[in-house]
Amino acid sequence: MEETASKHVLHRIQTIYSQFSEKEKLIADYILKDPQHIIHSTINQVSEDLMVADATVFRFCKRLGFKGYQAMKIALASEIVNPIQDIHETISEEDSEIDITYKVFNANINALEQSKEIQDQSMMKEIIEVLSNARSLNFFGSGGSGIVAEDAQHKFIRTGIPAHAYSESHLQVMVASQLTKDDVAILISHSGSNKDIIDVLDIVKQNGVPTIAITNLAKSVLSKNVDYALYTAAKETEYRSEALASRIAELTIIDALYVNYCIKHKEQTQEATQKMREAISMKRI
Numbered sequence: 276m277e278e279t280a281s282k283h284v285l286h287r288i289q290t291i292y293s294q295f296s297e298k299e300k301l302i303a304d305y306i307l308k309d310p311q312h313i314i315h316s317t318i319n320q321v322s323e324d325l326m327v328a329d330a331t332v333f334r335f336c337k338r339l340g341f342k343g344y345q346a347m348k349i350a351l352a353s354e355i356v357n358p359i360q361d362i363h364e365t366i367s368e369e370d371s372e373i374d375i376t377y378k379v380f381n382a383n384i385n386a387l388e389q390s391k392e393i394q395d396q397s398m399m400k401e402i403i404e405v406l407s408n409a410r411s412l413n414f415f416g417s418g419g420s421g422i423v424a425e426d427a428q429h430k431f432i433r434t435g436i437p438a439h440a441y442s443e444s445h446l447q448v449m450v451a452s453q454l455t456k457d458d459v460a461i462l463i464s465h466s467g468s469n470k471d472i473i474d475v476l477d478i479v480k481q482n483g484v485p486t487i488a489i490t491n492l493a494k495s496v497l498s499k500n501v502d503y504a505l506y507t508a509a510k511e512t513e514y515r516s517e518a519l520a521s522r523i524a525e526l527t528i529i530d531a532l533y534v535n536y537c538i539k540h541k542e543q544t545q546e547a548t549q550k551m552r553e554a555i556s557m558k559r560i
Contacts, residue, residue: 283392284351285310287339290393290508293499301325302335306351314352318344340392383523389508390524402503403535405485409459411437415447416463417471423463423489423525430533434540435547444471451478461487465507465521467495476500489528491521 288303295303305325306313313321321344322329336347366378406412412431416424421442431438441447451474454460460479464472467490476497479486486501491508498504507524537544 283389284339284347284354286389286508287393290506298327298331299335299338301327302332310351310355314348314355382520386508386520386524387527390506390521390527393506393508398503398505399531399535402487402505402532403539405459405487405503406532406536407539409436409485410455410457411439412459412461413450413454414438414440414461414463415451415472415475416440416442417444417447417469418442419519419522420463420465420469420472420525423522423529424461426526427461427463427529427533430529431536433548433551434533434536434544436536436540436543444474447471447475448478451475451484452482454479454482454484456483456485459485459487461489462497462501463489463525464495464497465491465525467491467497469497472497489525 285307288307292300292303302321302325305321316324318329318332322332325332333343336342336344339347341347341350366375370378412427414424414427416422421440424440424442428438428440439450441450451460460475462472462476467488473496476486480500486503488497488501488504490497490504490506498506505528507521507528
């Protein structure tokens, strides 16, 4: 991850917390408890307080996407002095329609920016490789996530690979029982704890199916048990749940997967798209 993309230290720590080792969690807790103390401390002071090696603190900073401790401190200081404003918190009943509209746009932009920062280069590369070797792509989502799954099907069907979306719980488990190691299951759940999706996960894992999660919470049943996970970032506010705010980030992750797949399978995608255009042209008067 590029250092310029890792501006929000506290948010990134919270998002990938469950992936840390015990020593990394020790450092993370130390930073989250008193960020002000960190920006006035040296790496030696931190390591002495926690009874860990300087190198351990240094590697932790590298994992967050920084060149070292000093770079992390500078970003953290900027974050504390100029905290990111939660646009939705400022919405009031006295706002005009256009003010509310602008604030919603800005909040969506903020959700995309924060989600972009927590994407993992190696994880994305591995996932694209898995999709490239799949016989079929199967997207599972319930409720609002089911809409995201349908969007994924609508996109990937243009590439020539069999792509399917399932949002009804009974159909989900029926399909899951028939998938094999040659297929891929993409499970979309904002909370990562939706029972229907966890049921699907349990079934496909028994069949050896590669599993990919798109979820907002790093610490969840879903994210801890899939083979690969991609994360979104969004905050819940009075007027909008975090699930709604993260929806645009989920759709953008799907877009990123789709474009990456298209580039790897250029000829296949072009041929499938041409056939589709010819078929759709019949629908025009």
